[in-house]
Amino acid sequence: MSAEPDIASVAHAIGEPARAAMLLQLMDGDAHTARALAAVAGIAPSTASSHLRRLSEAGLVEVAEAGRRRLHRLAGPEVAQLVEALAALAPPRLPERLQPDRRAGPLLHARACYGHLAGQLGIDFAAALREDGVVGDLTPGETGVLHTFDHPLLAALGIGELPDTGPAVRGCLDWSHGTVHLAGALGTALLRALLGAGWVRRRSGGRALRITEAGRHRLGELGLV
Structure with a gap:
């Protein structure tokens, strides 16, 4: 018996276009119904249920009951890190009907990545806070500390404390x-x-x-856009 992790089973669960499209949609950090995820993937709701069951069995998606609805979300931040890392390696090969968001420009400029800010705007925030010593240099997956809240960006957004849940800062590719x-x-x-x-x-x-427009004005004043 091999003690090596069975990465093939996880890869097999991800390696289907409809399931990949669902995982990319779930990267927004929200919970979604099977019907909503079916629409994203361009498949029938009945078909979506079997795909979501496969993702759940692989430990990639968790399901919660909300009244009569069943809501699906990523099983944790480590799943989001996996999906983001795969996306960094993968060319855009999904057929157009399976793309989770066909407006590539907006998606690349600013998006939600499992509950945090990503895209060019997220990178600009990270660069500004790093250059001013608020956070240190980070590699993907590396955790760090927040050195100070004394920064115009944080002050303008009213960020003066962070919840004591997990790392204060983590680098995400x-x-x-x-x-x-x-x-x-x-x-x-x-x-x-x-x-x-x-x-x-x-x-x-x-x-x-x-x-x-209000955001563009304020971010411009702060040197972000």
């Missing part, structure tokens, strides 16, 4: 640009604060984000 954006509690706090302040809005039908 941004598949669209091949560099690191911020995950961990700080990355989550940034996305929540941007949404709460109305500086960004979620685009319908995907995980891309839209910078509002």
Whole structure:
């Protein structure tokens, strides 16, 4: 008997276009019904149930009951890291009907990545905070510390503390640009604060984000856009 991990079973679960499309949609960090994920993948809801069961059996997706609805989400941040790492290696080979978001420009510019900020806007935030010593240099998957809250970006967004849940800062590989954006509690706090302040809005039908006029103005004042 081999003691090596059975990565083939996980790869087999991911390696089907409809299931891959569902996992990419679940990278928005929200919980979705089978019907909603079926629409993303371009398949029938009845077919989606079997695909989601396969993902659940592989430990990639978890299911929760919400009244009469069954909601699906990624099983944890380690699954999100896996999907993001695969996306960084993979060419865009899915057929157009299976693309989770056909508007490549908005998706690359700003998006949600399992509850934190990604895309060019996320990279710009990470670079600004790193250059000013708020966080240190991070490689993908590496955890770090938040050295100070004393920074104009954090002050403007009202971020003065972080929940004591998991690492304060973690480097997350941004598949669209091949560099690191911020995950961990700080990355989550940034996305929540941007949404709460109305500086960004979620685009319908995907995980891309839209910078509002107010957000563009404030971010411009802060040297981000």
